[in-house]
Amino acid sequence: MRVFGYRLSVGAWVGLMIVTINLLGAALAPVIAPHGEADLVGDVWAPISAHAWLGLDNLGRDMFSRLLFGARTTIAIAFLITVLSFAIGISTGFAAAVLGGWVDTALSRFVDALMAIPQLIFALIILSVMGTSISVLICTIAVLDSTRVFRLARAVGLNIAVMDYVEVARLRGETLWWIMRREVLPNALPPLITEFGLRFCFAFLFIASLSFLGLGIQPPFADWGSMVRDNAQAINFGGIAPLIPATAIAQLTIGVNLLVDWFLSLHSRGQGQGA
C-alpha cells in the first residue's frame, strides 16, 4: 500500500495498524463494549475472566468497556487541543516570521515568558481557578502547547519568508494573511505535520497527567489517565488493573510515533517530487 505516493515501511505499517485499531475502537465503543461506561458489573478488581476480558476496576466496572469509552474522550480531546494549539501557534509564528521587527520581538518574548513557567504547574493554577470543565481544559492546554508550535512555525517560516517568491507577493501588495496562507504554509507543511503527530501524543499524555492529579476529565467519564489514577492502589495488592490503561496510553503513543517517524524520514530525504 502507498500513502501520499510513498511506500510504507514496516514500522509505519505497525503504526498505522495501531492507530486504526484505536480509532475504530473509539468510534465503535457503544457497539463493541460489553458493558456501559459507568455500569457496576462485579467485584472490585475482579481478575481477568471470560466475563470481563481485562478484569474489573476499583468500583467493579468493566475495564475493557471503559478503555473503549476512554479512547473516545482521550483521543477526541487530545485532537481538539492539538488542532487549536496549531491554529494559534502557526498563525502567530508565521506572523512573527513574515513581519519581523518589533512584532517578532514582542511575540517571541511573550512566548519565552510563557515557556519559562512549568507547564503542569501553570495548567494546575488555571484549572483550579477556572474550574475543570472540558472547554477550559482544552483551551488551557492548547494555549500552553501553542508556545512550542510557535517556535517551530517561526523557525520554519523564517526560512521561507526570505525566499524571493514571498518578496514577489509582498511587492504585488498581498495581505499578510494571504502571504501566510498561500506562500508560507504550503512550504512549511511537512515539518508541521510531523510536529502535529508528536504534539498529539504529548497532549493526551498531558491530559493523562492532569487526570491523574484529579484536574482532568471528571468522573464518571472514563479517560485513560484517570483510569490509571483510580486503579493505582491495586498495585499494592498485586493487581494489574492500573497497568492496563497505562499500556493503552503507551501503545497509542508508540503507534502515532511510528507513523510520525516514517513521515519524518520521508522529508529528511529531501522534498521528493514536486507534487
Add this chain to the structure above:
Amino acid sequence: MSEVILSMEDLRIEARSEHEAEAKTIVDKVDLRLRQGEVLGLIGESGAGKSTIGLAALGYTRTGCAIAGGKILFKGKDIRALSLDQRRRLRGRSVAYIAQSAAASFNPAKRLYQQICEGPVRHGLMGYDQARSEAVQLFRELDLPSPETFGERYPHQVSGGQLQRAMAAMAMSCKPDLLVLDEPTTALDVTTQIEVLAAIRKLIRDHRTAGLYISHDLAVVAQVANRIMVLRHGKKVEEGETDQILHHPRMDYTRALVSIREAGTGRPGGKARVEEPVLEIRRVTASYARLARVVDDITLTVRKGETVAVVGESGSGKSTLARVITGLLPREKGEILFRDASLPPALLARDRDLLRRIQLIYQMPDVALNPRQRISEVIGRPLDFYLGLNGTQARARLGELLRAVGLSEEFASRYPGELSGGQKQRVCIARALAAEPDLIICDEVTSALDPLVAEEILRLLGRLQRDNGYAYIFITHDLGTVKRIADRVAVMLKGRLIAEGPLEKVFAPPYHPYTELLLSSVPEMDTHWLDGVLAKRVKQGVSAPS
C-alpha cells in the same frame, strides 16, 4: 613525453534516487587523458557532468551517485580498486580540489594557517612549522598581500579574491600531482577574476601540476587550458587543442557556445525619437539601518521602450537601487518620479495600480517561484489581483501569456519543480507581463542560466520590449550582455554613479578609468587575452581595487 597523471576510460557514472527504479546516467562513456603539466578544460552547461567527472578524479561521487563502469587510472593505478583508507591518502596529497565558493569551504572559526597546514601535517608530509613556511612561500607566489602574516587572519578578514587564492594555496600545500579546479572564479567579479586567474595559472605552470579546469565560461578556460573537452548531457561532444576549439569548432554545439561571445554588439536600429520618461530618479540616497550609504546620490532617467543597464561589481549597490525603486527599501533622500508623479518611498504607501506598473524579475527563478503553486496559479494570481480577471477570461489570458514567453499551454498545470531553469525564468517573465507593467526591473535575470539559455531569454525580453514598449532597468555584472541589449548604461561603484549615458558614449573612449578597468576585465575568446591584459596593466601601473 611527460608522464600520464590521470586517465579515464569509458567512465560511466549513474545517479539513483529512492523514488525512481531506473538509474540515470549522468556521465556516459567519457575518455580522458592528462599528462604532467597539462591543463584540460571541461566545458558544458549545468548538468553536463563536468563537476561529476572532476570529483571522480578524486575517487569520489556525490551522495546518490555511483561509478557504474569504466576505469579511472591515477598514475597507472586504478582508483576504483583502492580501499577507503587508500583513497583518503590519495585525496589532498596527490589529487587536490579547489571549489567554487571559497567562503563556504573555509571554516570561519579557524585561522587560514591552521586550515592550510592541516593537509600536509595530517598526511605526515612535514611538521607544522615547515608547513607554515611553505604556506608563506605559496602566499608569495600567489601575490597575496604581506605573505608572512596573511595566514594569521580569519577567512572573513580577507576579500573574496584573496580567499579564493588562499584556497589555491591550501590545495597546493601537499604539492599534488593533479589539481581539480571546479569553477574557481565563477563567483568572483570580473576585475577580481583576472587576479585569481593569473595567480592560479602561474602556480600551475611553476609547479608543473596537471589540472582539470571546470567552467561554463569558455573564455575563462581558454586562458588556462591547453586542451578543452566540451560536454553535454554527460557525453563528450568534442575535444581538442584550445585554439582549435575556439577558432575551428567541429560540432554545432561547440559552435553555438563560441558564437554567443562573439554575437554582434549594439542593438539593431537606434531609437528614432525620444520617448517620454517613465521613471526619473533624482539624487536618491538610501542605506540599510542608517549605516553606510549603499545608494548614494543617484540620478537616472528611464524612458518608455528603453533599456537602461545598471552595471557594477557585487557590493556596488545596484540591486539595492532596485529595492529602492520598488519600495522594499524606502529612500532617505531624493525624489523618484514615476510617470510624472512622485513615487511614495515605502511599499505600503503605494496603491495597487502603482504596484502593478513596476514589476521585478529575479536572478534565481528557483526561489522566485513558490514550489507549491502550479504555474496557472503563479501567473493567474496577478491577473486576478490587479486586473480582476477570472474564469474563462483569465484562462485565455494565461494561454496568451504562456505563448508570449514561448511556452505551451500545457505548462499551466505543472509545478515549478517540473521545469528547467530557462523555463522557470520564462514563467517569471510571464508573471511580470501579467501585470501589464510600464517598467520591468530585471535583476541579473540571466546570471544563473546557462549561456545558450540566457541568450534565448535576452532575445525574448528584446522581442517583448519591441512589441509592448516596456521600459527595462537591467541590472547586471556581465558587460557582454550590456553591450548587446542596452540603450543607456549607468556604471555604479560603491553606491555612486560614476558614468551614465548612451551605450556608445560610456563604452567608448574617453573612458572613466573604472569603466575601462571593467571593460578590459571581461575575458575574451583568445588564448593570449590574459597575457595581453596583464602586460598592459603592468605598463600602465593599473591594478584592480582589492
